[in-house]
Amino acid sequence: MIVLVTVPLSAKARQLVVEAVAAHGGEVVFVEHVDEAGVSPTVLFGSAPVEYIASQPKLRWVQTHSAGVDHLLGKATPFPRHVILTNASGVFNTAGGEHILAMMLYFARGLYFYQRHQRRGAWVRDLSYARLLYGQTVCILGLGGIGRQVAVRARAFGMRVLGVKRNPQPVDGVERVVSPDQLDEVLPETQHLAITVPLTPETRGMIDARRLRLLPRGAFLYNIGRGAVVDEEALIEALQTGHLGGAGLDVFVEEPLPEGHPFWGMDNVLITPHLGADTPWDNDHAAELFVDNFRRFVAGEPLRNVVDLDLGY
Numbered sequence: 001m002i003v004l005v006t007v008p009l010s011a012k013a014r015q016l017v018v019e020a021v022a023a024h025g026g027e028v029v030f031v032e033h034v035d036e037a038g039v040s041p042t043v044l045f046g047s048a049p050v051e052y053i054a055s056q057p058k059l060r061w062v063q064t065h066s067a068g069v070d071h072l073l074g075k076a077t078p079f080p081r082h083v084i085l086t087n088a089s090g091v092f093n094t095a096g097g098e099h100i101l102a103m104m105l106y107f108a109r110g111l112y113f114y115q116r117h118q119r120r121g122a123w124v125r126d127l128s129y130a131r132l133l134y135g136q137t138v139c140i141l142g143l144g145g146i147g148r149q150v151a152v153r154a155r156a157f158g159m160r161v162l163g164v165k166r167n168p169q170p171v172d173g174v175e176r177v178v179s180p181d182q183l184d185e186v187l188p189e190t191q192h193l194a195i196t197v198p199l200t201p202e203t204r205g206m207i208d209a210r211r212l213r214l215l216p217r218g219a220f221l222y223n224i225g226r227g228a229v230v231d232e233e234a235l236i237e238a239l240q241t242g243h244l245g246g247a248g249l250d251v252f253v254e255e256p257l258p259e260g261h262p263f264w265g266m267d268n269v270l271i272t273p274h275l276g277a278d279t280p281w282d283n284d285h286a287a288e289l290f291v292d293n294f295r296r297f298v299a300g301e302p303l304r305n306v307v308d309l310d311l312g313y
Helices: 011-022 050-055 093-108 111-120 145-156 180-189 209-214 232-240 282-299
Strands: 002-005 027-030 043-045 061-063 084-086 137-141 160-164 176-178 192-195 219-223 244-249 269-271
Touching (some): 011 027, 093 145, 093 219, 209 232, 232 244
Parallel strands (some): 137 160
């Protein structure tokens, strides 16, 4: 059995993978890109074009080192049905939860406003920007691992927490959980909309101009899910007209965000370059997940984080 690894790992994580595979008579090949492999793998840990995956006759399982798998699905070349696809969901939960809260505090406490005047060397003591998260309502669109971490942290700040989930079952710390078709009911109550959903046919364009208008004037939006979940042109208009107070954006329809894009010049937009759920240790943590799944794979046991190819996550 050959295991192809395209994920950059520390020496310790590499050894962990090598030992786990060798214990079952397998061989590990580390490459930066699959076109350097020169082997026919049974297992792939990392990233590869779906065209490569579909071309490998021996390949039986792909473990990504990302939570999102939209880069592999919905393409001209379909993901092969005989190959198991698992993602790294769970690796990014804590960082994602903290990143959303950092963005929320940035806007709630008016840091963007005071920073603007700091650059000018101006002492502007405008208390209207020194607001609180306490007592505000946050709606979390997507109550997966990251969304639940946002809920825990929002509750710690004394916020009212609402959530949207495909299967609306109770979630600890969330006052009300609704299904996506009930989203319109909770948006008018939402001062902070946190988006953590993956990109699927169901979520693409979910936050459009009409739904942005349902948010109260002055509300804030945060997106660490995928850029295409939000209609960017409608978001720009809502920010420019003042209907939205601000947006914290980690993901975009086109990445990197192109030079000259309106978001770059907007004082009420906070941009981070698609690292909202990342830390320097993510790949090594994904390796730990891979090793656990590899042992399950060779034992014929159910794998963790199996992706439903039809649902897209």
